[in-house]
Amino acid sequence: MNDRGTRVLRLDALARVEGEAALHLRVAGDSVAETRLRIYEPPRFFEAFLIGRGHTEPPDITARICGICPVAYQMSACQAIENACGVTVDGPLAELRRLLYCGEWIESHTLHIYLLHAPDFLGRADVVELARDQRAVVERGLRIKQTGNAILEQLGGRPIHPVNVRVGGFYRTPGREELRPLEERLRQAREDALETVRWVATFDFPDVVCDHDLFALRDPGRYAIDSGTPAVMAAQGQGPALREFNLAEFEQHIREGQVPHSTARTSALDGRRYLTGPLARYAINGRWLHPVATEAAREAGLGDPLTGAVCQNPFRSIVVRAVEVVQAIEEALRIISRYERPPRPAVEVPPRQAAGTGATEAPRGLLYHRYALTEDGTLTEARIIPPTAQNQTAIEEDVRKAVQARLETAGPPADDEELTHVCERAIRNHDPCISCAAHFLDVTVERT
Amino acid sequence: MVTELGPAIRTRPTLAVWKFASCDGCQLTLLDCEDELLGLTERVRIDHFVEMTPAEGADRERARLEGRGPYDLSLVEGSISTAEDAERIQHVRHISRYLVTIGACATAGGIQALRNFVDVNDFLAAVYAQPEYIATLETSTPISAHVPVDFELRGCPIDRRQLLEVINAYLAGRKPQISNHSVCFECKRRGTTCITVAHGTPCLGPVTHAGCGAICPAYGRGCYGCFGPSSKPNLRAMIAQLRHDGMSERDIQRVFRTFNAASPDYAPVPDLAAEEQQSPPA
Ligand code: SF4
Ligand code: SF4
Numbered sequence: 001m002n003d004r005g006t007r008v009l010r011l012d013a014l015a016r017v018e019g020e021a022a023l024h025l026r027v028a029g030d031s032v033a034e035t036r037l038r039i040y041e042p043p044r045f046f047e048a049f050l051i052g053r054g055h056t057e058p059p060d061i062t063a064r065i066c067g068i069c070p071v072a073y074q075m076s077a078c079q080a081i082e083n084a085c086g087v088t089v090d091g092p093l094a095e096l097r098r099l100l101y102c103g104e105w106i107e108s109h110t111l112h113i114y115l116l117h118a119p120d121f122l123g124r125a126d127v128v129e130l131a132r133d134q135r136a137v138v139e140r141g142l143r144i145k146q147t148g149n150a151i152l153e154q155l156g157g158r159p160i161h162p163v164n165v166r167v168g169g170f171y172r173t174p175g176r177e178e179l180r181p182l183e184e185r186l187r188q189a190r191e192d193a194l195e196t197v198r199w200v201a202t203f204d205f206p207d208v209v210c211d212h213d214l215f216a217l218r219d220p221g222r223y224a225i226d227s228g229t230p231a232v233m234a235a236q237g238q239g240p241a242l243r244e245f246n247l248a249e250f251e252q253h254i255r256e257g258q259v260p261h262s263t264a265r266t267s268a269l270d271g272r273r274y275l276t277g278p279l280a281r282y283a284i285n286g287r288w289l290h291p292v293a294t295e296a297a298r299e300a301g302l303g304d305p306l307t308g309a310v311c312q313n314p315f316r317s318i319v320v321r322a323v324e325v326v327q328a329i330e331e332a333l334r335i336i337s338r339y340e341r342p343p344r345p346a347v348e349v350p351p352r353q354a355a356g357t358g359a360t361e362a363p364r365g366l367l368y369h370r371y372a373l374t375e376d377g378t379l380t381e382a383r384i385i386p387p388t389a390q391n392q393t394a395i396e397e398d399v400r401k402a403v404q405a406r407l408e409t410a411g412p413p414a415d416d417e418e419l420t421h422v423c424e425r426a427i428r429n430h431d432p433c434i435s436c437a438a439h440f441l442d443v444t445v446e447r448t
Numbered sequence: 449m450v451t452e453l454g455p456a457i458r459t460r461p462t463l464a465v466w467k468f469a470s471c472d473g474c475q476l477t478l479l480d481c482e483d484e485l486l487g488l489t490e491r492v493r494i495d496h497f498v499e500m501t502p503a504e505g506a507d508r509e510r511a512r513l514e515g516r517g518p519y520d521l522s523l524v525e526g527s528i529s530t531a532e533d534a535e536r537i538q539h540v541r542h543i544s545r546y547l548v549t550i551g552a553c554a555t556a557g558g559i560q561a562l563r564n565f566v567d568v569n570d571f572l573a574a575v576y577a578q579p580e581y582i583a584t585l586e587t588s589t590p591i592s593a594h595v596p597v598d599f600e601l602r603g604c605p606i607d608r609r610q611l612l613e614v615i616n617a618y619l620a621g622r623k624p625q626i627s628n629h630s631v632c633f634e635c636k637r638r639g640t641t642c643i644t645v646a647h648g649t650p651c652l653g654p655v656t657h658a659g660c661g662a663i664c665p666a667y668g669r670g671c672y673g674c675f676g677p678s679s680k681p682n683l684r685a686m687i688a689q690l691r692h693d694g695m696s697e698r699d700i701q702r703v704f705r706t707f708n709a710a711s712p713d714y715a716p717v718p719d720l721a722a723e724e725q726q727s728p729p730a
Contacts (some may be wrong), residue, residue, distance in 0.1 A: 042469040042529040042560075043584055048570070049562040053702065060672065064559050064707065067473020067605060115479060115500060126501040128489045135486070142482040149480060157663040159480055160473040160605040161674070164667045171669040345668070 023399065023423055030407050035400045037392050037427075047382045055081050055351045055377035056167050062369070062384065063161045066433055068111070071104040071152070072362030073369075074165045075226055080369040081167045084356025087349045092342040093169040096155065098226050099335045100162070101360070103151025105225070105328040106189070107159065108363040109321045110148060112431045113196065114141030117318050120425050121203035137199065140192045144325065147189040151182060151332060169346030179336045186336070190329045194296055197322040201300035205315045208401070211235040212273055212394045214280035214310075217361050218244060223285045223327055226360045231284050232269060233310070242284070247357045250368055254385060267390045275394040276365030276387050277430065278320040283310040289323070290330035297323045314398055314429040321431075351377030362387055364433050388432045395430050402426040461520040461619050464496035466540050468526030468533050469560050469588060473605040474551035475499055475525050481608050492619065495519060517543030521618045527553045527560055529588040541595035546618050549591045550611065552604035552707045556676050559604075561588040561710035588710070599624060602657045604674040604707040610659050630654055630678040631671050634662035643670060650693040652703065655681035676708035683716060687724050697721045 026034040046065055050058060058077035063070035075097060082089060089097070115127045124130040131138040149159040154174060156162020164171050213235050217228030230253075231244045245253055256267045268274070282297075286305030289297065294305055300319050303309025311320055355372040365387030372381035402422050406414050414422070465475050479485065479500065488494075494501060496519065522544035528534050541547055549555045557564065568586045591597055601614055610626055617624035627633075631653035635642065643649040643665045651670035653662070657678045664671045690700050704717045 042533065044469060044529075044560045045563060046559075049559075054699070057702070061559065061706065064471050064473070064604065067471040067476045070473070111479060128494065128501065131486055131489070138486065142485065146482040149482070157667050158605075158607075158660070160476060163664045163669060163672075163674075166669075170667075171664075172667045 023427070025399070025403065025419070025423065027403070027407070027419075032400050032403045032407070035396045035403070037396050037399070047384055050371075050379050050382035053379050055085070055349070055371070055373050055379065058369070058371065058379070058382070059165050059167060060161075060163075065384070065386070067160050068108055068433055069104060069362045069364065069367075070161045071101055071156070071165070072360060072367050074162070075101060075360045076358045076362075076367045076369040077371075078165065078167050079227075079358025079360065080356045080371050081358075081373070082349055082356070083358055084354045084371060084373050085349045085352055086354070087168065087347060089169055089347055092340060093173070093345075093347070094226070095335050095339065096170065096173060096342075097165075099151065099332055099339075100155045100165070101226050102328040102332040102335070103148045103155065103159075105363050106148030106325055106332070107145050107152065108148070109325045109328070110141055110145040110196075112363075113200065113318055113321055113325070114138060114145070116431070117321075117428055118200070118203075120428060121200075121318070140195060144189050144192045144196065147182075147185045147329075150185055154178065154182060166346055168349040169342075169344075171345060173341055173345045175341050176339055179339055183333065183336055186329055186333050190292070190326065190333070193322065193326045193329055194292075197296045197300050197319065197326060200318045200322050203318070205313060207313070208315060208398075208405075209312045210275065210279075210314050210394070210398060210401075211312075212275035212397070213238065213269060214283045215269055215274045215276045215390070216280040216284045216366060217359060218242075218284050219288075221288060223288045223290075223331070224281060224361050225328075225331070228359075228361075230359065230366070232274070233280070233283050238272075247359055247368075250357060250359065250385075251370070251383070254368070254390070256385065256389070266392045267385065268393065273393045273397060274390070275430075276390050278317050278324055278365075279311055279314065280365065281361060282320045282323070286310075289327055290334075292330055293323050293327040296326050314426070317429050317431075351375065355381070362433075364388060364431050365391060386433070388430075391430055391432065395427055395432060398429065399423050399426045460491065460493045462493045462495045462518075463615070464517070464519040464522045464540075464544070465494075465499070466496070466522060466524045466526075467498065468524070468537070468554065468591075469529045470526030470551070470553045470558065472499065472525070474553070474603075475523070477550075477606050477608045477611055478523075481612060484612060488615070492521075492615070518545065519543060520545050521615065522547045523615075524549050524554050524591050525551055527558045527588040527590060528594055529560055529563075529585050531585060534585070534594060537591060537594050546598045547591075547595065548599045548601060548614055548618065549597050550601045550606050552602065552674065552676055553588075554591045555600040555602060556708040557588045557590050557710035559707050559709065562705065563588055564710050565705070590710070601626070602659050602675040607659050607661065627658060628679040629658050630681075631656045631658055631660070631662050631665075631675070634658050634660070635665050638662050638666060640665045643668065644689070644693060648693050650690045650695045650703075652686070652690075654678075654689075655683060655686045672703055672706065674707050677711050677713035681713055683713075683720055684724075687717070687720050691724055697725050 024036040059074040062073040062077045065073055119126055119130055152159040152162055157164045214233040217224035218231035219228030229244045231242060233242050253270050254267050289305050297305050302311050351373055353375045357370045359366055359368045367387055368385040370383040371379055373379055406422050522540055528537060552558050564587045601610060614624045640662060644651045649670045652673040653671040655678055656671050656673045657675040659675050687700055700721045701718055704714045
């Protein structure tokens with residue numbers, strides 16, 4: 001479309017991300033003047049309609065924010081309420097929760113790796129096209145995904161919006177023998193997952209380094225999933241290598257803003273751009289990977305996690321994800337092998353007038369909840385900060401860099417179709433979960 | 449473009465998946481059919497499914513908004529809550545031979561229909577520092593409030609076996625075999641002891657549409673109605689029973705006001721609950 005010298009092109013439908021969003025790109029000559037990730041999901045008002053509900057309700061309600069990581073919402077919500085009520089869920093109940101969460105990691109990461117991300121590296125339009133000539137590979141992915149879903153179904157009743165999670169624990173806990181069939185599947189899945197790491201390690205990765213601060217939970221002794229302290233690894237030369245703060249101070253460090261172009265809010269960590277998710281988790285928790293996952297990471301060229309290797313190439317996030325799938329499988333096997341059915345399926349969580357916070361590592365990154373309750377458990381405040389909203393600025397920066405790099409490349413100038421592809425790839429690296437933040441990515445290139 | 453494809457491809461029926469205000473859970477259910485997915489993609493051309501396949505063609509904006517079509521079967525997820533979406537659904541209907549809604553959002557307005565009971569501006573102000581940036585309708589409505597719908601599949605989320613049945617039925621040109629009875633029937637079939645009878649657990653099973661396979665009672669939890677009302681639910685009797693099992697008026701209202709809040713069948717609940725409170729069952 002030509003409009004008085006300004007060329008505006010609409011390149012739309014960013015495919016293969018969860019949910020939908022828009023990207024507005026303004027190119028002036030040879031440089032990128034503006035990148036705006038525009039999330040315009042119809043607002044769904046979750047925080048507003050939690051107000052006035054009972055303290056047992058957030059796990060079921062907030063699960064409906066996102067169908068791809070409902071367990072993450074359930075776990076962060078439970079933690080925040082339990083924290084407010086002064087209750088700690090530990091021992092076998094905490095282990096079962098972690099097992100459920102492993103199921104979600106396995107399922108969600110594998111979905112992203114095989115169905116959404118790998119086609120980018122293999123020059124295929126989508127997984128259907130990929131399956132046409134690499135059917136066995138796609139079947140392997142579906143098998144791993146199904147194993148993750150099997151855990152979710154066994155423990156949660158169903159893979160999407162599990163019904164068995166409650167504040168304080170579960171409605172019903174499984175007996176040891178009920179978990180046994182999962183063991184066999186998980187052992188098969190471990191082989192498939194190791195194959196996956198080897199497979200994605202062979203992909204062709206553009207040589208890119210991001211300079212975002214990295215932000216993840218840190219849980220010394222184990223790879224953070226369902227607990228830990230917020231930790232920041234500053235981009236090189238930007239302050240102390242690693243610092244932590246109390247979860248209670250989360251909103252003093254993470255400041256959310258609102259921009260006119262998006263229904264999602266954007267955040268900054270102490271005023272700086274940052275990234276949460278696999279790259280951040282791996283940087284902060286890598287040394288606590290299981291030996292099998294450690295070895296897989298080394299072999300895949302991620303460096304030695306035991307010596308604190310960091311991966312800063314967003315394109316390689318697919319490799320980190322694959323390693324995290326191995327990790328989640330190992331962790332699930334460990335939990336099942338030691339599991340004894342707890343005497344009660346849940347601990348009592350009597351309400352009291354207080355506020356509480358909870359944060360866990362959703363597959364896409366750190367997910368924070370805060371609730372304030374009255375004496376009878378009625379919610380008076382609700383605050384939810386999902387990973388994609390936190391990553392929005394970092395994603396925009398990655399897109400800007402990727403487009404700039406392409407514009408500076410010698411040879412024929414990039415047409416809009418190619419630029420769209422460049423943008424889409426840069427965005428898909430981050431597995432944005434746009435329904436959690438909001439929805440819809442259409443790409444507009446504006447050239448002035 | 450469909451017309452540019454060879455005749456062999458054209459003979460395969462086409463499927464489109466559309467998203468409106470939702471959590472994506474129902475469309476993900478399609479990707480959760482791991483055993484059937486590849487087989488399905490051989491029999492059906494999945495032509496429009498943003499989550500999985502790229503939009504092609506010169507005008508991607510149009511492709512996203514309007515698809516290419518026509519499609520033999522459109523699966524629609526999510527509710528209508530913006531003016532743009534109210535227009536888009538008209539177009540989707542226009543280019544679809546069959547239109548099936550999937551899930552509570554598309555079938556009953558979803559959890560986002562909780563806004564229908566308040567002034568939406570209060571919600572905007574509660575969530576956004578600058579509500580003027582946000583465009584939204586005052587209500588969240590089901591697809592059937594806007595266009596004719598061929599079939600409504602219940603659930604939050606839908607059940608994957610039911611989804612496959614619906615897809616197979618429409619491809620075969622027959623009616624889907626999805627029964628209208630309540631969750632109670634599924635408990636009986638599953639052999640689950642009635643948790644209300646055995647433990648006095650409040651449960652919406654008697655008035656909730658079947659389809660999930662009666663998951664919650666099997667896990668020791670009362671049904672919370674995520675599949676919405678069964679046909680002709682006896683709410684008066686249900687409310688009396690819930691009260692008998694220890695639920696307060698407020699809890700009763702809340703349990704109906706969640707994922708299917710705007711179901712017309714639930715409209716009498718507040719009155720009935722108040723009435724029951726005045727005259728407790730003998
Ligand atoms: S019906 Fe439930 S699972 Fe389906 S899209 Fe709506 S919120 Fe998600
Ligand atoms: S028992 Fe009721 S609440 Fe539970 S999954 Fe089935 S319909 Fe939904």
